[in-house]
Amino acid sequence: MKASKVAQSTARRIFRLCLKDGKIDARKLKPIIKRIGDEKPRDYRGILVSLRRLVQAELIKKQVTVESAAKLDEVTLGKVQTSLCKEYGEGLTFNFKVDPELLGGLRIRVGNDVYDGSVKARLETLANSF
DSSP, X not given: OOOOHHHXXXXXXXXXXXXXXXXXXXXXXXXXXXXXXXXXXXXXXXXXXXXXXXXXXXXXHTEEEEEESSOOOHHHHHHHHHHHHHHHOSOOEEEEEEOXXXXXXXXXXXXXXXXXXXXHHHHXXXXXXX
């Protein structure tokens, strides 16, 4: 569903009102969503769709996926978490996966940012250069 510009603008204002210290405050957001659903202002569906997209985009920014060829030890996990928290701020949600196809190294995805230091990626880059 494509929302109108007015609905998108309204959703952005609501979203900014629901931020507290750069994070979404669910205690502010829930009553606003309930009120929109109860009162049904003009283009309320567009407002809700746009608001949902903004909230999803914000939540994705805080999700981290770390893939490695083998299971990482606790020291390495701590270093990865510490360095990413310094770079992206607190409140990150970490998900660690083992992917033997990487052959070695790490692939880290934070929101839309991908850092691929795996052996597989380096071999693919080398193969493409020939």
